[in-house]
Amino acid sequence: MTDETTRSQVVRAEATVAGAALGIEGARRTLEERRSRLLARRAAVQAAQADVAARQADFERARLDHRRMRELLDRGLIARQEFDHADAAFGTGEAAVEATRQRVHVAHAEVAQAEAEVAAQEVALTQARRQLEAAEAGLGEARSRRREVAIRGSEAVSVEAQVAEARAALREAELNLEYAMITAPVAGRVTRRTVEVGQTVQPGQPLLAIVDAASVWVIANYKETQLTHVRAGQRAWVSVDTHPDLVFRARVDSIQSGTGSRFSLLPPENASGNYVKVVQRVPVKLVLEPGQNGHALLVPGMSVVPVIELR
Numbered sequence: 165m166t167d168e169t170t171r172s173q174v175v176r177a178e179a180t181v182a183g184a185a186l187g188i189e190g191a192r193r194t195l196e197e198r199r200s201r202l203l204a205r206r207a208a209v210q211a212a213q214a215d216v217a218a219r220q221a222d223f224e225r226a227r228l229d230h231r232r233m234r235e236l237l238d239r240g241l242i243a244r245q246e247f248d249h250a251d252a253a254f255g256t257g258e259a260a261v262e263a264t265r266q267r268v269h270v271a272h273a274e275v276a277q278a279e280a281e282v283a284a285q286e287v288a289l290t291q292a293r294r295q296l297e298a299a300e301a302g303l304g305e306a307r308s309r310r311r312e313v314a315i316r317g318s319e320a321v322s323v324e325a326q327v328a329e330a331r332a333a334l335r336e337a338e339l340n341l342e343y344a345m346i347t348a349p350v351a352g353r354v355t356r357r358t359v360e361v362g363q364t365v366q367p368g369q370p371l372l373a374i375v376d377a378a379s380v381w382v383i384a385n386y387k388e389t390q391l392t393h394v395r396a397g398q399r400a401w402v403s404v405d406t407h408p409d410l411v412f413r414a415r416v417d418s419i420q421s422g423t424g425s426r427f428s429l430l431p432p433e434n435a436s437g438n439y440v441k442v443v444q445r446v447p448v449k450l451v452l453e454p455g456q457n458g459h460a461l462l463v464p465g466m467s468v469v470p471v472i473e474l475r
Contacts, residue, residue, distance in 0.1 A: 177303035184296035191289040198285050202278035209271040216264040219257070226257035352376040355464070377460050380452045382414065384470040385424055385445040394419065399473045400450050407461055413453040416472060420447040448472075 356373040359365060382402050386394070400414040420427075423444040450470055452459065 173306040174303070177299065177306040180299040181296065181303050184292065184299040187292040188289065188296055191285065191292045195282065195285040195289055198278065198281045202275065202282055205271060205274045205278045209268065209275055212264060212268040212271045216261065216268055219261045219264045222257050222260070226254045346371070348374050350374060350376045351378070375464060377462070380459055380462050381417065382450040382452070382468055382470055384448045384450055384468075386448050388423065388444050388446050391419065391446055391448070393474045394448065394472055401471045401473070402450060402452065403469045403471075404462065405467045405469070407458070410458045410461070412456055412458065414450040414470070415453065417449040417451040420449075422446075 352374040354372050355375050357371070359369075359371045365371065394416060396416050396418055398416045400416060402412045402414050404410055404412075423446050425444060448470075450472075
């Protein structure tokens with residue numbers, strides 16, 4: 165019991181040390197990221213200040229031009245339109261200076277925020293390092309306790325060998341049980357069984373056929389002249405000859421890329437050279453819509469009357 169206790173203590177201490185190391189690495193990466201963000205925001209402040217200086221120079225030039233244009237307009241030496249252009253440039257320059265100043269204020273605020281984030285992350289890194297130190301101290305204490313345990317292993321080794329033998333026997337029994345059980349790939353009804361109780365079977369031998377009642381579709385052999393406007397996804401209705409009161413909703417799933425006669429066991433071949441046009445049949449797969457009652461009444465091979473809604 166002491167052996168297991170000290171082993172678990174060592175494992176927990178090692179896990180704690182590993183977690184603390186990961187915490188330090190994550191804190192260090194976050195600190196580097198925030199320092200990089202701080203440098204970028206300081207550079208943005210410098211760029212914004214330079215932009216303010218440039219906008220201020222443009223504004224001073226526009227102000228001087230505005231004053232000269234006012235004097236020339238008062239003296240009647242220029243047209244009113246020229247003064248309006250200078251006045252608009254003066255207003256635009258003043259607005260640009262104010263906007264760049266606002267950007268400088270925003271950039272300063274972002275720098276202050278980034279500095280606070282860096283300081284907080286430095287505190288977090290210091291805390292992570294202290295946690296690592298505490299975890300390493302706990303690991304050293306657990307290992308010292310581990311070394312103090314007197315290993316009396318003769319009986320333990322014998323019992324462990326017995327446990328391993330029992331586990332191997334259990335695994336072998338489980339494998340034999342798995343080999344004795346054959347699970348069907350789907351849930352359904354058995355329609356044909358070719359095996360009896362006590363019979364010896366071989367790998368690959370068919371045992372029975374299962375019909376999946378939850379997944380039902382209809383293969384409708386339409387004439388090729390009827391498929392001009394048939395497309396996948398169209399709605400359809402299927403009535404069953406065995407149960408005339410049941411009408412199932414369906415949809416067109418796919419149309420076979422070939423006629424039924426072309427993929428038959430013995431495709432017809434015209435060896436004599438005479439040509440007689442025969443309207444071929446093309447299989448169309450209709451999938452029944454889910455959530456309908458009566459699926460359990462349908463079995464393979466039934467005759468149905470399918471109707472496809474073209475509009």
